Amino acid sequence: MQQIKDFGAVVLFIMTSFSLLAQQNTDNVSQFHQQLLTLDSHTDTPLRLSRSNFDIGIKNDARDGGGKIDFPRMKEGGLDAVFFAVFIGQGDRDEASNLKAKQQALKIFDDIDLALKTYPEMASLALASKDAERINKEGKLAIFIGVENGYPVGKDIRMVETLYDRGARYITLSHSYNNDICDSSTDEKGPEHGGLSPFGEEVVREMNRLGMMVDVSHISDAAFFDVIALTEQPVIASHSNARAICDHPRNMTDEMLLALKENGGVAQLCVLSSYVKTMPENPVRDSAFAVVRQKFNGFKDLDDEQMQQAREAWYATDQQFPAVLASVADLVDHVDHIVNLIGIDYVGIGTDFDGGGALSDCYDVTEIVNITRELLRRGYSEADIQKIWSGNFLRVFAAVEAGAI
Numbered sequence: 001m002q003q004i005k006d007f008g009a010v011v012l013f014i015m016t017s018f019s020l021l022a023q024q025n026t027d028n029v030s031q032f033h034q035q036l037l038t039l040d041s042h043t044d045t046p047l048r049l050s051r052s053n054f055d056i057g058i059k060n061d062a063r064d065g066g067g068k069i070d071f072p073r074m075k076e077g078g079l080d081a082v083f084f085a086v087f088i089g090q091g092d093r094d095e096a097s098n099l100k101a102k103q104q105a106l107k108i109f110d111d112i113d114l115a116l117k118t119y120p121e122m123a124s125l126a127l128a129s130k131d132a133e134r135i136n137k138e139g140k141l142a143i144f145i146g147v148e149n150g151y152p153v154g155k156d157i158r159m160v161e162t163l164y165d166r167g168a169r170y171i172t173l174s175h176s177y178n179n180d181i182c183d184s185s186t187d188e189k190g191p192e193h194g195g196l197s198p199f200g201e202e203v204v205r206e207m208n209r210l211g212m213m214v215d216v217s218h219i220s221d222a223a224f225f226d227v228i229a230l231t232e233q234p235v236i237a238s239h240s241n242a243r244a245i246c247d248h249p250r251n252m253t254d255e256m257l258l259a260l261k262e263n264g265g266v267a268q269l270c271v272l273s274s275y276v277k278t279m280p281e282n283p284v285r286d287s288a289f290a291v292v293r294q295k296f297n298g299f300k301d302l303d304d305e306q307m308q309q310a311r312e313a314w315y316a317t318d319q320q321f322p323a324v325l326a327s328v329a330d331l332v333d334h335v336d337h338i339v340n341l342i343g344i345d346y347v348g349i350g351t352d353f354d355g356g357g358a359l360s361d362c363y364d365v366t367e368i369v370n371i372t373r374e375l376l377r378r379g380y381s382e383a384d385i386q387k388i389w390s391g392n393f394l395r396v397f398a399a400v401e402a403g404a405i
Protein backbone atom coordinates (compact mmCIF):
# COMPACT_ATOMS: atom_id res chain seq x y z
CA MET A 1 0.00 0.00 0.00
CA GLN A 2 2.81 2.34 0.95
CA GLN A 3 4.46 1.54 -2.38
CA ILE A 4 1.33 2.50 -4.25
CA LYS A 5 1.15 5.77 -2.30
CA ASP A 6 4.81 6.48 -3.08
CA PHE A 7 4.20 5.69 -6.71
CA GLY A 8 1.28 8.11 -6.64
CA ALA A 9 3.47 10.78 -5.08
CA VAL A 10 6.13 10.27 -7.73
CA VAL A 11 3.56 10.52 -10.50
CA LEU A 12 2.17 13.64 -8.91
CA PHE A 13 5.68 15.07 -8.61
CA ILE A 14 6.45 14.29 -12.26
CA MET A 15 3.14 15.75 -13.43
CA THR A 16 3.69 18.91 -11.41
CA SER A 17 7.21 19.26 -12.77
CA PHE A 18 5.97 18.83 -16.31
CA SER A 19 3.27 21.39 -15.92
CA LEU A 20 5.72 23.80 -14.29
CA LEU A 21 8.10 23.22 -17.18
CA ALA A 22 5.31 23.80 -19.69
CA GLN A 23 4.32 26.94 -17.82
CA GLN A 24 7.88 28.16 -17.81
CA ASN A 25 8.22 27.41 -21.53
CA THR A 26 5.07 29.37 -22.21
CA ASP A 27 6.50 32.30 -20.25
CA ASN A 28 9.84 32.01 -22.04
CA VAL A 29 8.21 31.96 -25.46
CA SER A 30 6.01 34.93 -24.58
CA GLN A 31 9.01 36.82 -23.27
CA PHE A 32 11.03 36.03 -26.38
CA HIS A 33 8.10 36.99 -28.60
CA GLN A 34 7.54 40.29 -26.78
CA GLN A 35 11.15 41.36 -27.28
CA LEU A 36 11.07 40.71 -31.05
CA LEU A 37 10.32 43.56 -33.44
CA THR A 38 7.18 42.21 -35.08
CA LEU A 39 5.48 43.52 -38.21
CA ASP A 40 2.30 42.34 -39.93
CA SER A 41 2.28 43.55 -43.54
CA HIS A 42 -1.44 43.22 -44.22
CA THR A 43 -4.62 43.73 -42.24
CA ASP A 44 -7.99 45.10 -43.34
CA THR A 45 -8.73 46.73 -40.00
CA PRO A 46 -9.51 50.19 -41.48
CA LEU A 47 -12.74 48.73 -42.88
CA ARG A 48 -13.96 48.66 -39.28
CA LEU A 49 -12.97 52.21 -38.37
CA SER A 50 -16.04 53.89 -39.80
CA ARG A 51 -18.43 51.57 -37.95
CA SER A 52 -20.14 53.19 -35.02
CA ASN A 53 -19.84 50.00 -32.90
CA PHE A 54 -16.06 49.71 -33.24
CA ASP A 55 -13.51 51.57 -31.13
CA ILE A 56 -9.89 50.73 -31.96
CA GLY A 57 -8.66 52.14 -28.66
CA ILE A 58 -10.49 49.64 -26.48
CA LYS A 59 -10.15 45.88 -26.24
CA ASN A 60 -12.81 44.16 -28.37
CA ASP A 61 -13.76 40.48 -28.39
CA ALA A 62 -12.86 38.70 -31.64
CA ARG A 63 -15.38 35.95 -30.95
CA ASP A 64 -18.15 38.46 -30.49
CA GLY A 65 -17.81 40.39 -33.73
CA GLY A 66 -15.08 42.68 -32.41
CA GLY A 67 -12.61 42.05 -35.24
CA LYS A 68 -9.11 40.69 -35.02
CA ILE A 69 -7.12 43.82 -34.19
CA ASP A 70 -7.32 46.86 -31.98
CA PHE A 71 -4.58 48.79 -30.23
CA PRO A 72 -4.87 47.09 -26.80
CA ARG A 73 -4.89 43.63 -28.38
CA MET A 74 -1.87 44.50 -30.56
CA LYS A 75 -0.02 45.38 -27.37
CA GLU A 76 -1.19 42.24 -25.61
CA GLY A 77 -0.28 40.02 -28.59
CA GLY A 78 3.14 41.59 -29.05
CA LEU A 79 2.54 43.05 -32.51
CA ASP A 80 4.66 46.19 -32.81
CA ALA A 81 3.98 47.33 -36.37
CA VAL A 82 1.19 46.76 -38.82
CA PHE A 83 0.14 47.76 -42.28
CA PHE A 84 -3.46 48.91 -42.38
CA ALA A 85 -4.89 48.35 -45.84
CA VAL A 86 -6.89 51.04 -47.57
CA PHE A 87 -9.02 48.50 -49.38
CA ILE A 88 -11.52 49.20 -52.13
CA GLY A 89 -13.31 46.20 -53.69
CA GLN A 90 -13.20 46.19 -57.46
CA GLY A 91 -16.22 47.78 -59.13
CA ASP A 92 -17.00 49.21 -62.56
CA ARG A 93 -14.19 51.02 -64.33
CA ASP A 94 -15.95 53.96 -65.98
CA GLU A 95 -14.95 57.49 -65.05
CA ALA A 96 -17.68 58.01 -62.44
CA SER A 97 -16.93 54.68 -60.71
CA ASN A 98 -13.19 55.39 -60.70
CA LEU A 99 -13.86 58.77 -59.10
CA LYS A 100 -16.03 57.12 -56.46
CA ALA A 101 -13.30 54.55 -55.71
CA LYS A 102 -10.77 57.36 -55.33
CA GLN A 103 -13.05 59.29 -52.95
CA GLN A 104 -13.77 56.17 -50.89
CA ALA A 105 -10.05 55.45 -50.62
CA LEU A 106 -9.24 58.98 -49.48
CA LYS A 107 -12.01 58.70 -46.87
CA ILE A 108 -10.32 55.59 -45.43
CA PHE A 109 -7.06 57.54 -45.09
CA ASP A 110 -9.09 60.12 -43.15
CA ASP A 111 -10.48 57.35 -40.91
CA ILE A 112 -6.96 56.15 -40.12
CA ASP A 113 -5.77 59.71 -39.42
CA LEU A 114 -8.70 60.20 -37.05
CA ALA A 115 -7.99 56.94 -35.18
CA LEU A 116 -4.37 57.98 -34.70
CA LYS A 117 -5.39 61.46 -33.58
CA THR A 118 -7.83 59.96 -31.09
CA TYR A 119 -5.19 57.70 -29.49
CA PRO A 120 -1.85 59.50 -29.89
CA GLU A 121 -0.46 57.85 -26.76
CA MET A 122 -1.06 54.37 -28.22
CA ALA A 123 -0.01 54.54 -31.86
CA SER A 124 1.67 56.70 -34.50
CA LEU A 125 1.63 56.85 -38.27
CA ALA A 126 4.75 55.22 -39.71
CA LEU A 127 6.08 56.28 -43.09
CA ALA A 128 9.62 54.93 -43.35
CA SER A 129 11.13 51.49 -42.77
CA LYS A 130 13.06 52.79 -39.76
CA ASP A 131 9.85 54.04 -38.14
CA ALA A 132 8.87 50.55 -36.96
CA GLU A 133 11.75 50.44 -34.52
CA ARG A 134 11.70 54.15 -33.66
CA ILE A 135 8.01 54.20 -32.77
CA ASN A 136 8.29 50.89 -30.93
CA LYS A 137 11.05 52.39 -28.77
CA GLU A 138 8.65 55.21 -27.87
CA GLY A 139 6.38 52.49 -26.46
CA LYS A 140 3.80 52.93 -29.21
CA LEU A 141 2.42 50.89 -32.07
CA ALA A 142 3.66 51.74 -35.57
CA ILE A 143 0.84 52.03 -38.08
CA PHE A 144 1.83 51.86 -41.74
CA ILE A 145 -0.58 52.17 -44.64
CA GLY A 146 -0.85 50.11 -47.83
CA VAL A 147 -3.47 50.37 -50.56
CA GLU A 148 -5.12 47.05 -51.40
CA ASN A 149 -6.23 47.19 -55.03
CA GLY A 150 -4.98 49.77 -57.52
CA TYR A 151 -8.61 50.56 -58.41
CA PRO A 152 -8.55 54.06 -56.80
CA VAL A 153 -5.69 54.96 -59.16
CA GLY A 154 -8.24 54.62 -61.98
CA LYS A 155 -6.51 55.66 -65.18
CA ASP A 156 -4.79 58.64 -63.57
CA ILE A 157 -1.08 58.02 -62.98
CA ARG A 158 -0.86 61.10 -60.70
CA MET A 159 -3.01 59.26 -58.16
CA VAL A 160 -0.04 57.02 -57.31
CA GLU A 161 1.80 60.01 -55.89
CA THR A 162 -1.35 61.26 -54.17
CA LEU A 163 -1.64 57.90 -52.36
CA TYR A 164 2.06 58.03 -51.47
CA ASP A 165 1.66 61.55 -50.10
CA ARG A 166 -1.25 60.38 -47.95
CA GLY A 167 1.11 57.80 -46.39
CA ALA A 168 0.68 54.66 -48.48
CA ARG A 169 3.90 52.72 -48.85
CA TYR A 170 2.62 49.89 -51.03
CA ILE A 171 -0.12 49.24 -53.54
CA THR A 172 -1.49 45.76 -54.10
CA LEU A 173 -1.92 46.10 -57.86
CA SER A 174 -5.26 44.30 -58.05
CA HIS A 175 -7.80 42.54 -55.86
CA SER A 176 -10.14 39.68 -56.79
CA TYR A 177 -11.01 40.99 -60.26
CA ASN A 178 -9.05 42.40 -63.18
CA ASN A 179 -8.57 46.17 -63.19
CA ASP A 180 -6.92 48.76 -65.42
CA ILE A 181 -3.48 47.88 -64.03
CA CYS A 182 -3.37 44.11 -64.41
CA ASP A 183 -5.17 40.77 -64.29
CA SER A 184 -6.24 39.23 -61.02
CA SER A 185 -5.47 35.61 -60.06
CA THR A 186 -9.13 34.98 -59.26
CA ASP A 187 -11.26 36.73 -61.92
CA GLU A 188 -13.69 34.10 -63.28
CA LYS A 189 -13.67 35.90 -66.61
CA GLY A 190 -10.01 34.96 -67.03
CA PRO A 191 -7.17 37.21 -68.18
CA GLU A 192 -7.94 40.51 -69.83
CA HIS A 193 -4.49 42.01 -70.37
CA GLY A 194 -2.42 38.82 -70.32
CA GLY A 195 -0.58 40.21 -67.27
CA LEU A 196 0.25 43.87 -66.66
CA SER A 197 -1.50 46.40 -68.93
CA PRO A 198 0.55 49.20 -70.55
CA PHE A 199 -0.94 51.51 -67.87
CA GLY A 200 0.08 48.97 -65.22
CA GLU A 201 3.66 49.19 -66.49
CA GLU A 202 3.49 52.95 -65.99
CA VAL A 203 2.18 52.39 -62.45
CA VAL A 204 5.06 50.04 -61.56
CA ARG A 205 7.63 52.53 -62.92
CA GLU A 206 5.99 55.35 -60.96
CA MET A 207 6.03 53.28 -57.76
CA ASN A 208 9.74 52.53 -58.29
CA ARG A 209 10.35 56.24 -58.78
CA LEU A 210 8.50 57.20 -55.60
CA GLY A 211 10.03 54.46 -53.45
CA MET A 212 6.72 52.66 -52.99
CA MET A 213 6.61 48.87 -52.65
CA VAL A 214 4.88 46.95 -55.44
CA ASP A 215 2.62 44.31 -53.88
CA VAL A 216 2.08 41.23 -56.05
CA SER A 217 -0.52 39.53 -53.86
CA HIS A 218 -3.81 38.88 -55.69
CA ILE A 219 -2.39 39.48 -59.18
CA SER A 220 -2.29 36.75 -61.84
CA ASP A 221 0.82 34.63 -62.37
CA ALA A 222 1.42 36.33 -65.73
CA ALA A 223 1.08 39.77 -64.12
CA PHE A 224 3.56 38.68 -61.42
CA PHE A 225 6.17 37.70 -64.01
CA ASP A 226 5.55 40.95 -65.93
CA VAL A 227 6.17 42.92 -62.71
CA ILE A 228 9.33 40.95 -61.96
CA ALA A 229 10.67 41.60 -65.48
CA LEU A 230 9.94 45.32 -65.24
CA THR A 231 10.58 46.43 -61.65
CA GLU A 232 13.94 47.83 -60.67
CA GLN A 233 13.23 47.16 -57.00
CA PRO A 234 12.42 44.11 -54.91
CA VAL A 235 8.69 43.42 -54.54
CA ILE A 236 6.51 42.17 -51.74
CA ALA A 237 3.63 39.75 -51.64
CA SER A 238 1.92 41.36 -48.66
CA HIS A 239 -0.34 38.36 -47.94
CA SER A 240 0.24 35.22 -50.06
CA ASN A 241 1.19 31.62 -49.31
CA ALA A 242 2.90 28.72 -51.13
CA ARG A 243 0.82 26.96 -53.79
CA ALA A 244 2.82 23.74 -53.40
CA ILE A 245 1.38 23.44 -49.87
CA CYS A 246 -2.12 24.80 -50.56
CA ASP A 247 -3.23 24.73 -54.18
CA HIS A 248 -5.04 28.05 -54.63
CA PRO A 249 -4.51 30.61 -57.41
CA ARG A 250 -3.95 33.29 -54.72
CA ASN A 251 -0.82 31.44 -53.59
CA MET A 252 2.63 31.51 -55.18
CA THR A 253 4.07 28.64 -57.23
CA ASP A 254 7.62 27.44 -56.65
CA GLU A 255 8.57 29.08 -59.95
CA MET A 256 7.23 32.40 -58.65
CA LEU A 257 9.04 31.97 -55.33
CA LEU A 258 12.33 31.27 -57.15
CA ALA A 259 11.80 34.44 -59.22
CA LEU A 260 11.00 36.34 -56.01
CA LYS A 261 14.33 35.24 -54.56
CA GLU A 262 16.16 36.46 -57.70
CA ASN A 263 14.31 39.77 -57.31
CA GLY A 264 15.29 40.01 -53.64
CA GLY A 265 11.66 40.36 -52.55
CA VAL A 266 9.64 38.79 -49.77
CA ALA A 267 6.54 36.59 -49.45
CA GLN A 268 4.49 37.50 -46.39
CA LEU A 269 2.35 34.56 -45.33
CA CYS A 270 -1.28 35.05 -44.40
CA VAL A 271 -3.41 33.18 -41.87
CA LEU A 272 -6.50 33.09 -44.09
CA SER A 273 -7.44 29.47 -43.60
CA SER A 274 -8.40 28.58 -47.16
CA TYR A 275 -5.01 29.81 -48.42
CA VAL A 276 -3.24 27.84 -45.67
CA LYS A 277 -4.78 24.40 -46.10
CA THR A 278 -7.29 22.84 -48.45
CA MET A 279 -10.07 21.99 -46.03
CA PRO A 280 -12.87 19.49 -46.66
CA GLU A 281 -15.82 20.99 -48.52
CA ASN A 282 -18.59 22.42 -46.37
CA PRO A 283 -21.60 22.73 -48.72
CA VAL A 284 -24.06 23.62 -45.95
CA ARG A 285 -21.96 26.63 -44.92
CA ASP A 286 -21.28 27.57 -48.55
CA SER A 287 -24.94 27.57 -49.51
CA ALA A 288 -25.88 29.55 -46.38
CA PHE A 289 -23.38 32.22 -47.44
CA ALA A 290 -24.65 32.09 -51.02
CA VAL A 291 -28.12 32.96 -49.72
CA VAL A 292 -26.74 35.98 -47.85
CA ARG A 293 -24.72 37.07 -50.88
CA GLN A 294 -27.79 36.86 -53.10
CA LYS A 295 -30.02 38.63 -50.60
CA PHE A 296 -27.62 41.57 -50.46
CA ASN A 297 -26.94 41.89 -54.19
CA GLY A 298 -23.42 40.43 -53.99
CA PHE A 299 -22.62 43.30 -51.56
CA LYS A 300 -22.70 45.76 -54.44
CA ASP A 301 -24.45 49.15 -54.45
CA LEU A 302 -25.61 48.94 -50.83
CA ASP A 303 -26.21 51.99 -48.70
CA ASP A 304 -24.68 52.15 -45.22
CA GLU A 305 -27.69 50.64 -43.48
CA GLN A 306 -27.99 47.77 -45.97
CA MET A 307 -24.26 47.14 -45.65
CA GLN A 308 -24.60 46.95 -41.89
CA GLN A 309 -27.47 44.46 -42.26
CA ALA A 310 -25.37 42.44 -44.73
CA ARG A 311 -22.48 42.32 -42.28
CA GLU A 312 -24.76 41.19 -39.48
CA ALA A 313 -26.26 38.46 -41.69
CA TRP A 314 -22.78 37.37 -42.71
CA TYR A 315 -21.60 37.24 -39.13
CA ALA A 316 -24.70 35.35 -37.96
CA THR A 317 -24.20 32.80 -40.74
CA ASP A 318 -20.57 32.40 -39.74
CA GLN A 319 -21.66 31.76 -36.15
CA GLN A 320 -24.35 29.30 -37.19
CA PHE A 321 -22.12 27.33 -39.57
CA PRO A 322 -18.62 27.88 -38.23
CA ALA A 323 -15.72 27.18 -40.55
CA VAL A 324 -13.22 24.47 -39.74
CA LEU A 325 -9.98 26.41 -39.59
CA ALA A 326 -6.41 25.46 -40.45
CA SER A 327 -3.81 25.68 -37.68
CA VAL A 328 -0.56 27.49 -36.96
CA ALA A 329 1.27 24.20 -37.67
CA ASP A 330 -0.33 24.20 -41.15
CA LEU A 331 0.87 27.79 -41.64
CA VAL A 332 4.41 26.95 -40.58
CA ASP A 333 4.42 24.16 -43.21
CA HIS A 334 4.44 27.06 -45.71
CA VAL A 335 7.40 28.65 -43.91
CA ASP A 336 9.27 25.33 -44.03
CA HIS A 337 8.53 24.88 -47.72
CA ILE A 338 9.67 28.38 -48.67
CA VAL A 339 12.78 28.21 -46.50
CA ASN A 340 13.72 24.84 -48.03
CA LEU A 341 13.16 26.20 -51.53
CA ILE A 342 14.70 29.70 -51.40
CA GLY A 343 16.19 30.19 -47.92
CA ILE A 344 15.29 32.09 -44.78
CA ASP A 345 15.61 35.62 -46.22
CA TYR A 346 12.42 35.84 -48.28
CA VAL A 347 9.55 35.04 -45.95
CA GLY A 348 7.51 37.00 -43.45
CA ILE A 349 4.01 37.43 -42.01
CA GLY A 350 1.05 39.42 -43.40
CA THR A 351 -1.94 37.94 -41.63
CA ASP A 352 -4.95 39.38 -43.49
CA PHE A 353 -6.65 39.80 -40.12
CA ASP A 354 -10.01 41.57 -40.59
CA GLY A 355 -9.89 40.45 -44.22
CA GLY A 356 -10.70 36.82 -43.45
CA GLY A 357 -7.50 35.82 -41.65
CA ALA A 358 -8.06 33.32 -38.80
CA LEU A 359 -6.55 30.03 -37.72
CA SER A 360 -7.93 27.75 -35.00
CA ASP A 361 -5.00 28.68 -32.74
CA CYS A 362 -4.29 32.15 -34.14
CA TYR A 363 -7.76 33.61 -34.25
CA ASP A 364 -6.81 37.19 -33.54
CA VAL A 365 -3.72 39.29 -32.91
CA THR A 366 -3.51 38.21 -29.25
CA GLU A 367 -2.52 34.71 -30.41
CA ILE A 368 0.31 35.49 -32.83
CA VAL A 369 2.74 34.22 -30.18
CA ASN A 370 1.66 30.75 -31.30
CA ILE A 371 3.44 31.33 -34.62
CA THR A 372 6.65 32.14 -32.75
CA ARG A 373 6.12 29.07 -30.54
CA GLU A 374 5.74 26.75 -33.54
CA LEU A 375 8.80 28.24 -35.26
CA LEU A 376 10.87 27.64 -32.11
CA ARG A 377 9.47 24.12 -31.82
CA ARG A 378 10.61 23.38 -35.38
CA GLY A 379 14.13 24.53 -34.61
CA TYR A 380 14.23 27.99 -36.16
CA SER A 381 16.87 30.13 -34.46
CA GLU A 382 16.04 33.38 -32.71
CA ALA A 383 17.77 35.27 -35.55
CA ASP A 384 15.69 33.41 -38.16
CA ILE A 385 12.49 34.22 -36.30
CA GLN A 386 13.40 37.90 -36.14
CA LYS A 387 13.90 37.83 -39.92
CA ILE A 388 10.47 36.25 -40.38
CA TRP A 389 8.75 38.67 -38.00
CA SER A 390 10.09 41.84 -39.68
CA GLY A 391 13.74 41.67 -40.74
CA ASN A 392 13.11 40.38 -44.25
CA PHE A 393 10.25 42.75 -44.95
CA LEU A 394 12.09 45.79 -43.60
CA ARG A 395 15.11 44.91 -45.75
CA VAL A 396 12.90 45.09 -48.86
CA PHE A 397 11.19 48.28 -47.65
CA ALA A 398 14.56 49.99 -47.05
CA ALA A 399 15.84 48.90 -50.49
CA VAL A 400 12.74 50.33 -52.18
CA GLU A 401 13.10 53.60 -50.25
CA ALA A 402 16.77 53.84 -51.23
CA GLY A 403 15.85 53.28 -54.88
CA ALA A 404 13.46 56.24 -54.96
CA ILE A 405 14.54 58.95 -57.39
Ligand SMILES: [Zn+2]
Residues within 6 Å of the ligand: 148, 218, 239, 352, 355
Ligand atom coordinates in the same frame (compact mmCIF):
# COMPACT_ATOMS: atom_id res chain seq x y z
ZN1 LIG B 1 -6.42 40.50 -49.89
